[in-house]
Amino acid sequence: MGQTVTRTDFEWTYTEEPHASRRKIILEKYPQIKKLFGPDPYFKYVSGAMVFTQILMLFVMKDQSWPTIILTAYCFGGIINHSLMLAVHEISHNLAFGHGRPMTNRMFGFFCNLPIGLPMSISFKKYHLEHHRYQGDDVVDTDIPTLLEAKLFNSTAGKFFWVFLQPLFYIFRPLIVNPKPPTKLELVNTVIQLIFDAIVVYFFGWKVLAYLCIGSLLAMGLHPVAGHFISEHYMFAKGFETYSYYGPLNWITFNVGYHNEHHDFPYVCGRLLPEVKKIAPEFYDTMPQHTSWTRVIYDFIMDPDVGPYARVKRNQVGLKTN
Structure with a gap:
């Protein structure tokens, strides 16, 4: 379990991130993809149903034992909360109500x-859009592990604990790597969340709030649905920095695997990302892809060639000056 992985540095490149150029090529060949742009009319109903399911679970979990709370949080509540995090991901792209109604998206x-x-909805948007625009950037893209993370967890045992602690890295890494002053909407997000949490504690008790929070954290770590954190951009094949997953867990994660x-x-x-693949299969079928997020986690921990260093990094400053 203490075996050190063979990679000792990130994969550095001075090329631009690949998606903008591929988007241009695909749209030149298949302009009909533009018809898929826009919000999902069903999204608000699916997401709302998940929120109300968790509200109903507050009544179910009120008098349960700690083992039952933790097990239910891992096997059920955490999965719903992880799906809601990916709903927030959709909302960060204004895919709930469209670009013409930005404040409605934020409120949802x-x-x-x-x-x-x-509270994470507004903060996630602030950093996630930079991840798209500056994928792999040494400073701006906070999706990439820090050098300290890579050095400390560069072994089989280290990678196991890194995966388990992954939610903490996702929460605190942006504050260290690329700190930004809080916005008014972030403060609003925090106040609304604290009021909701206080209501939960007042009417249902601390254990029920723990059911919500523990589920969120557990489902971001050593959990099958959290496999997408690793599968998306960790380099399992040299030269490829983004990977798709086409397995069944896409059904409960808004197709984030695509x-x-x-x-x-x-x-x-x-909901429509599979249509993109169906329209332009030659661009996606030939790239390395994943079929199991559980397998991704296992391979990440056990494969000595994969680990926190297995990320493509680029120097955007160098790109801008060339």
Whole structure:
């Protein structure tokens, strides 16, 4: 379990991120993909149903034991909360109500955020859009592990604990790598979330709030649905920095597994991303892809050639000056 991985540095490149150029090529060949752009009319109903399911679970979990709370949080509540995090991901691209109604999207993000227990909707948008625009950037893209993370967890045992602690890295890494002052909407998000959490504690108790928060954290770590954090951009094949997953867990994660398609066309809602692949299969079928997020986690931990260093990094400053 203490075996050190063979990679000792990130994969550095001075090329631009690949998705903008591929988007242009695909649209020249298949301009009909533009018809897929825009919000998903069904999204608000699916997301709302998940929020209300978790609200009903507050009554179910009120008098349960700690083992039952933790097990239910891992096997059920955490999965719903993870799906709601990916609903927030859709909302960050204005795919709930469209670009013409930005504030409606933000307000719906507050609503989807409620069962997650921790305010993240606005903060996620602030950093995620930079991840798209500056994928792999040494400073701006906070999706990439820090050098300290890579050095400390560069072994089989280290990678196991890194995966388990992954939610903490996702929460605190942006504050260290690329800190930004809080916006008014972030403060609003925080106040709304704290009021909801206080209501949960007042009427249902601390254990029920723990059910929500523990589920969110567990489902971001050593959990099958969290496999997408690793599958999306960790380099399992040299030279490829984004990977798609075409397995069944896409059904409960707004097709986030179609990740090459998403980065190529971020204005296509998750429900329609399979249509992008169907229209332009020659661009996606030939790229390395994943079929199991559980297998991704296992390979990440056990394969000595894969680890926190297995990410493509680029120097955007160098690109801008050339």
